Amino acid sequence: MLRNWQAFQDLAKRFAGGDVCLRVAGLAGSARALAVAELLQIHPRPVLVIVASLADAHRFAQDLKFFGAPAFEFPEREPQLWKGGHHREAEAERAMIVRRLTAGEPIAVVVTPAALDTPLPAPGEFREGTLRLATKDSLDRELLLEALEKAGYERVDTVVEVGQWSARGGIVDVFSPMHPSPARLEFDGDDIESIRLFDPTTQRSTGSLDELLVLPLVAVPETADAGATRLLQYLPAGAPVIVDAPRLLDETSEDAPGRRPLAEIIAGRPRVELEVLAAGEADVTLEALSVDSYSGKFDRLVDDANRWRAEGFTVRLVAADPGQAEHLREILHDHDLDTRVVDALESPDSIAIVVGELSGGFAVPAVGLVVLAETEVFGARRRTLRRPKYQRGAALTAFTDLAVNDLVVHEDHGIGQYLGLRTMRIGDKDADFLLLEYADGNQLYVPVDRLDLVSKYLGADSGAARLDRLGGASWQRVKESVRAALREMAEELLKLYARRSVAQGHTFAGDS
Template structure:
């Protein structure tokens, strides 16, 4: 069971995310249930020092929804709203619900999937799970336990309690505060959780939820971490007090001990519990010291210092671990790092490496070999039956990644000038929001320029102008685009799926490049006698870029593997000359050349240029397009199949299934981005084992993607 702390600062204007609150409430509910087997609760000092709902309140707020249960749609909607759920049009995140006729979609706290309730009148007829990403049903269940989505509830009693205590605490003038007015109207407001004590009759700590016989194990660093937390809470509270004023909207902080345990209460709670201290340092076993026989990982610092091959040392160490009966597990930072580590260790004699996707799978794989798993660990450990090594244990401190280049604030300010209120923008962390314009907000009693964004549910986000690199203009059509919700998971889930797709594409590109690297291609080298004479016919002096492009193409043709080069140049800058020289080299080497153009006009121009430049050389040039007479087209097709036509210039007619080449060696594609999908598939088939040269003056993303993916 995991019990996290709020993912916001003390006395913040931001709320903890619904995901965090859902996880906290699910953990507290799990502690209320009796269990026949031992349970492990993992938490932090920050979470344990914060007050929360009482065990009675948790039990009181739980509801069971299952087929056959009777509850009206209005009553269910009110129940969800008062329990912190947010009504939306389409459910994407935990803590959201939507009502569509007789269907109610909701994403309950602590649930892994969203639920779809089908009503017949006031009776729940069925409960199905569905994927919020595509809204498709994934299965049926017998029912589920509905937990609140927030620790701050807006039922009738809680609102009355808040109103009375807020006036009592801060005076009648405070009734003009946006917080007071929003709660009075039954609306949720960002940051309202920091006034949780005003909503509840009483609060409890995590220790109040633990059974009387619970064993508490704390790390040696817990004492220092708790003290730092208390100091931070006091500091944030004092800053809020100093900045507070009587003006409406001013932040009116509660006392520190209202929402957090006081240092003395923390010490008393630890003294009252059966607390054990865990230390990484060796101590002699005694009546009060229990040795778990867990030690640190093997240190490869001596090998790194002496220049010894570290991978060979790791492979030897893994063999010793296997011989001693321990299960060896290697932990990497990412999938890419794991792949790289597998290859490096394999090159140095490691056998039996197996990739595992979970800890249980890793333990099973390590029974017979070496398990490699992705785990966010800096250092491993050695236990009686298992030994974990991380990349940092083997290779030393992680290399500092090169900082990402920050987007130019000036560039976005220029872009900002083209935006009008109501346009959509994208925040790197929060997703799609609506631009409301530049505004000033008081910070430490001084005005501060910010960009104001509005998100789903009316939430507002103010981005300081010095942090504008986190914003970009929404690039797609705004029609049908929906706003994300602050603190929601939909944006992060979309980003995660896109990252997975990018990884898949990257894997495909790497595989394609690898296949090209090992695939043999025709070695085509310039004819020492004819090529200089052909070059001399060029009536202009080559530019530096043109010269470099020609040399690169000739090197590709002579490399012994299929060329796939993209030449980008503006109109009139000499791309055709690069194609002419490549065609000459290939044709004089005995291979056929096909030049494919998107239009008949362009095909006619290229054919005329080719005929003029190749005049006097023993090469036959044909043409194919819808404007070519039927007799000439038939003769060209027959010549290509027989091998008597050396170069053919034409439109997509060259891509017809009726056209066969005897010894096609080079395909030149002009303005590739103007071809349709069907023609591109035919081009891919032609490009399987031949040299390809693509020319374009407009390198749109599709052209670049085609160049890389083949």
């Protein structure tokens, strides 16, 4: 969408040339991600995108995916203190990203400075721990099981989450980060007869593989010196680094005062700095403007869309899912604006609706493009809704609000049991922690200054509540299902509001 713009062509040429430092000004909001995505489409290569926070990482990666770039968030070190168990989802995500980088795949890895500083196993150690299994291979099944244990995989009765394996008879199931679902290996003696992907819910086969790559899970070492391996050592030589917030280059972290400045860490790498405001020292200026929020005022939205169309602009309205897109199409039709729901941004329609997740809209006058995200179209709505089975619970104002053995809900890890307050020595200071126990006896220490993450469990029957597993996917699935339920309810409300907005009322006579 930007490729015919001379200013962008200049940027792409300099990006391909590997400028040591390229300053780009003028890009607002998700237009930054559009520019990065199109650069990677023109010049495919691995790239690192450094952002200020985890929330920024999620938004930037989400926007990159919307614009067609393969993007991944690299997890930070877990901030809590763990006792027993692993955060296998994060370990699996690290393993998958590291593998793709070492293979030179043209992916965008979005990181925070803290994630960039996370110590990792050495590349040689990672390569040695990678298992490549193919049909008709002969190998000792027991040695395979030992290798899975060594690679950090958890033995379970039924494989449902990444980083797990199980064995029964001549069948070994394993869920590698390189695949979206687990694989089933069927043995005939020491020979692998078949490798099939399967649905962990139904256990039904979804396809066959000739080869399965089992990656070692990338756990963060508990202790590491300054010379330990970091993510940059997995990034191919010459791969560029994009800094979303150049102020980060010289900032020091209060949480890690010994960490080197970011500018020093990435020194010698080609880098692109994205500035919001156009500045005299910028090498390239790309004007992308923020857009107004219509907050459900569709008369004004339709007037502006028709004006943009008359001026030759391409207008794209973004909806989160197909149902929401269809509702938006109906609302616009009721306001005398006929549109289509299209599969891609670059369709011939002057005004169209695109399905996807985008953090915010923007306008690029130079190429005649306006993109409105769902938040600009509908605005942020606050709704009072029925509580789901799992709920945020009663907010805590102090740890004294809890009694030992109370059930609690941690925002990131789900239902656990409060075991009391513990004081631990951290460096040269004593610190207080809430001790929470989860399934399988795994324990989590939560700093009292993060009390906002914990609330009392308010289920109808606390005695029947099941503890979640630390590092498991069950709590994430619950949150996703709740989001889906809320979205469905929101869609029904939108339908209702749309019908009300076009319904014809009846004027009654005055009182007699």
